[in-house]
Amino acid sequence: GAGVSQSPSNKVTEKGKDVELRCDPISGHTALYWYRQSLGQGLEFLIYFQGNSAPDKSGLPSDRFSAERTGGSVSTLTIQRTQQEDSAVYLCASTVKPQGATNTGELFFGEGSRLTVL
Amino acid sequence: KQEVTQIPAALSVPEGENLVLNCSFTDSAIYNLQWFRQDPGKGLTSLLLIQSSQREQTSGRLNASLDKSSGRSTLYIAASQPGDSATYLCAGLSSTGTASKLTFGTGTRLQVTL
Numbered sequence: 001g002a003g004v005s006q007s008p009s010n011k012v013t014e015k016g017k018d019v020e021l022r023c024d025p026i027s028g029h030t031a032l033y034w035y036r037q038s039l040g041q042g043l044e045f046l047i048y049f050q051g052n053s054a055p056d057k058s059g060l061p062s063d064r065f066s067a068e069r070t071g072g073s074v075s076t077l078t079i080q081r082t083q084q085e086d087s088a089v090y091l092c093a094s095t096v097k098p099q100g101a102t103n104t105g106e107l108f109f110g111e112g113s114r115l116t117v118l
Numbered sequence: 119k120q121e122v123t124q125i126p127a128a129l130s131v132p133e134g135e136n137l138v139l140n141c142s143f144t145d146s147a148i149y150n151l152q153w154f155r156q157d158p159g160k161g162l163t164s165l166l167l168i169q170s171s172q173r174e175q176t177s178g179r180l181n182a183s184l185d186k187s188s189g190r191s192t193l194y195i196a197a198s199q200p201g202d203s204a205t206y207l208c209a210g211l212s213s214t215g216t217a218s219k220l221t222f223g224t225g226t227r228l229q230v231t232l
Contacts, residue, residue, distance in 0.1 A: 004161075033220065042224040043207070056219065091161060093220075107152060107209075107220060109162040 004110035012116045021077040021113045025094030038088040082117045120145040120212045124223035139193040139226045141208035148210040156205045198230045
């Protein structure tokens with residue numbers, strides 16, 4: 001597809017279970033972000049991938065959260081032993097950052113994965 | 119640490135009115151500023167991107183300005199329509215060393231009434 005694709009669009013799970021959320025960025029986009037949006041809250045940065053560089057994990061709220069980006073394309077956000085406070089919409093975005101450039105370009109978001117932990 | 123604030127938090131205007139949404143940021147060393155629109159239950163749609171070297175960008179009825187020295191950006195919507203009803207978010211891109219981070223404001227919820 002032409003845009004950022006996220007799956008699943010909705011996920012309901014029980015407290016204590018592990019979940020995986022997937023993001024397919026726009027083809028050719030080198031940078032990928034994960035954000036979390038809780039009900040009535042702003043967007044909270046989670047993690048940033050840029051090419052082959054080490055990811056910026058400074059936004060991950062606990063060690064139950066991890067993410068990887070395989071082959072510089074698809075990314076998976078994993079939440080282990082989910083808690084009710086993990087319920088939120090998880091948004092993925094991608095953009096282009098030319099080699100050696102300081103700026104990234106326009107950011108494009110997916111529709112998000114809505115996670116509900118019962 | 120970059121902090122982004124949007125005022126007002128909510129706004130209701132009659133159709134046809136021109137309006138301005140405000141965004142302020144604490145770290146003037148931003149690389150760019152982007153305005154987004156979010157409809158209920160949906161992801162974010164990019165509206166305008168202003169690079170740090172630019173003062174404004176225009177797209178249709180939308181005009182966004184950037185004043186780095188004062189840490190402010192505005193989104194001007196001309197001749198508002200009911201279809202403009204949504205939450206509008208601004209976000210500033212800053213450096214965190216080797217990485218780039220986009221910091222979002224909490225948004226302005228706009229309702230355009232008939």
